[in-house]
Amino acid sequence: MLKQPIAALAEKVRSGELAAAELAEASIAAIERDDARLGAYLTRSFDALRARAAELDARRARGDDLGRLAGVPIGVKDALATRGLATTCGSKILVGPRGQRWLPPYDATAVTRLLAEGAVLTGKCNMDEFAMGSSNENSAFFPARNPRDPSRTPGGSSGGSAVSVAAGMTPGALGSDTGGSVRQPAAFTGVVGVKPTYGRVSRYGLVAFASSLDVVSPFARDVRSAALLTEVISGHDPRDSTSAPRPVGAFVAACERSIEGLRIGVPSQYFAAGLAAEVEDSVRRALDAAAKAGATLVPVSLPHTEHAVAVYYVLAAAEASSNLSRFDGVRFGARRDGADLAELYERTRAEGFGPEVERRIILGAYVLSHGYYDAYYLKAQRVRTLLARDFDAAFADVDVIAAPTTPTTAFSLGEKLDDPLTMYLSDVYTLPASLAGLPAMSLPSFDAPPVDGRPSLPVGLQLIARAFDEETMFRAARGVERALEER
Amino acid sequence: MTSPAFSHDAVRRLARLARLSIGDDDAARLAGELEKILAHVRALEAVDTEGVPPTTHVSVDRLPLRADELVVSLDREAVLAQAPARAQEGFVVPAFVDEG
Known part of the structure; x- marks a missing residue:
């Protein structure tokens, strides 16, 4: 039941064919059955879920219109504030001295918009x-x-949200994508993950990591469901000064337009050394299917792609070192007392932050420090401009760009944990669109076949469009999805 | 861009700036990891950025200012309820003014 398209489920709840309570119970049963094994949830809110589903059913009985997501269960990444529902951002630093997790006094705007649609x-x-x-x-x-x-990772950082959708626990989920944190787990688990244009979705209530890159981003099982979630959470919000005052497009309607005549750019730099053969084969076959459906494939060049990892890790670390200064043991979460304020901060942060967060804070402090600022931070910002110009030039000739989402299929847990740089390099295909602020998404391509005891694994096809042109991105995505369904 | 060897002391100084207390073992480990990451980052030196402006933020539109109007903010009690230590109507911190 939970694997049906979101619009179909919501329609059934609105018409009374299906109770919101039944849908909620199906979701609870799926989580109780599988989550001990999969670890998708840090906090379950089943009491509140049951109460809200019952309230929706009562409202429907009174004749209320419940909205476009009527009764649809959604999992929310723990990076988004949810009023009265524990929020940790995956960190011990948001767990208080008596083990109590932070209870936000407000909802993130994206969450408010989901709730407003039922x-x-x-x-x-x-x-x-x-x-x-x-x-x-x-x-x-x-x-x-x-x-x-x-035994394999679902990807990250929004791994739990991807698993919730891939395992059929919820038809949709919210994540956040800073450098690929929704697209990469979507590719690894075989679902659709959409990073809208920077500024399209309010960041209000999203715990800040790298503010010039963070985008609240949805997951769903099919393109049209992902388009619907994107449409619901998009739009200007006066509470986020970087939120764009532009009308939201008709993303769901765009899915119905044919891809005949669509020019799809294929960047050579995304099919270079380091790309696993089974991923390349899958993506090329999907592109061939799109061409048979009437799209035109056009070779394009994005010459600065190889520098995206270096640029990203300088800029994201710099922004993180600044953003994470708010976790200081005073206003929320963990606290370790000290003789003076500095000691309180140092002890709280040392105990509350894990090794990767420490590493990035110190890297960020370094690239921002006197004597290194120009050489690292400013240099990275200039190369960021060149990466964005690469896209501008390519979009002179094409409507959308297609590439693999990741260089490999899902790797094993533990495989890259001791080698931060190797882990960073696996993000090479998702970082450029983040740095340029462009809308991008991953949708399932053909599975990679089983080899040497490894099961068949999902492969993601990434689509990148012009800023604020999600409509063309969804048109292309649904066109590819349709072409793959028809084979 | 010269190639600064990432010393133990440099890591400890940065940690102090970032208000993180770290032990000797962690400082040694971090020095090695950061050196490896920065070696990769230094490849940017080869990119010609003469005359290229830095991107601080991708804002396609000029972002509007909010109207200067009073709005209700979060309830004080709700916010203080999440503090690890509070007294009366404020957050508790160690004394930081030397009254001696």
Whole structure:
């Protein structure tokens, strides 16, 4: 039941064919059955879920219109504030001295918008601490596991949200994507993950990691459901000064437009050394299917791609070192007392932050420090401009760009944990669109076939569009999805 | 960009700036990891950025200012209820004014 498209489920609840309470119970049963094994949830909110579903059913009986997500269960990444529902951002630093997790006094705007359309929340999804990681292994609590093969990572940092959708616990979920944290786990678990244009979705209530890059981003099982969630959470919000005052497009309607005549750019730099053969094969076959459906494939060049990892890790670390200064043991979460204020800060932060967060804070402090600022931080900002110009030039000739989402399929838990740089390098295909602020998404391509005892694993096809042109991105995505369904 | 060897002391100084207390073992480990990451970052030196402006933020539109109007903010009691230590109507911190 939970694997049906979101619009179909909401329609059934609105028409009375299905009770919101039944849908909620199905979600609870799926989580209770599978989550001990998969680790998708840090906090479950089943009491509140049941109460809200019952309230929705009562409202429907009175004749209320429940909205476009009527009764649809949604998992929310623990990086988003949820009023009265524990929020830790995957970190012990938001767990207080008596073990109590932070209870936000407000909802993130994206959450408010989901609730206004009748969605119900199942709980808070597992993640890498402060969204820093690509495998969910940096969660301060426990790693999430890939439903396709639990010895493998579901990706990160929004690993729990991806698992919730991939395992059929909820039809949709919210994550956040700073450098690929929704697209990469979507690719690894075989679902759809959408990073809208920077500024399209309010960041109000999203715990800040790298403010110039963070985007609240949804997961769903199919393109049209993902388009619907994106449409619901998008739009200007006066509470986020970087939120764009632009009308939201018709993303769901765009899915119905044919891809005949669509020009799809294929960047050579994304099919270079380091790309696993089974991923390349899968993505090229999906592109061939799109071409047969009437799209035109056009070779394009994004020459600065190789520098994206270096640029990202300088800028994201710098922004994080500043943003995370608010976790100081005074206003919320953990506290270790000290003789003076400095000692209180140092002890609280040393105890509250895990190793990856410490590493990035110190890296950020370094690249921002006197004597190194120009050489690292300013240099990275200039190369960021060149990365954005690469896209501008490519979009002179094409409507959308297609590439692999990740260079490999899901890797094993523990495989890259001791080598931060290797972990960072696995983000090479998702970082450029983040740095340029462009909308990008991952949708399932053909599975990679089983080899040497490894099961067949999902592969993600990434689509990147012009800023604020999510409509073309969804048109292309649904076109590819349709072409793959028809084979 | 010169190639600064990431010393123990440099890591400890940065940790102090970032208000993180770290032990000797962690300082040694971090020095090695950061050196490796920065070696990769130094490849940016080879990119010609002459005359290229830095991107601080990708804002396609000019972002509007909010109207200067009073709005209700979060309830004080709700916010203080989440503090690890509070007294009366405030957050508790160690004394930081030397009255001697």
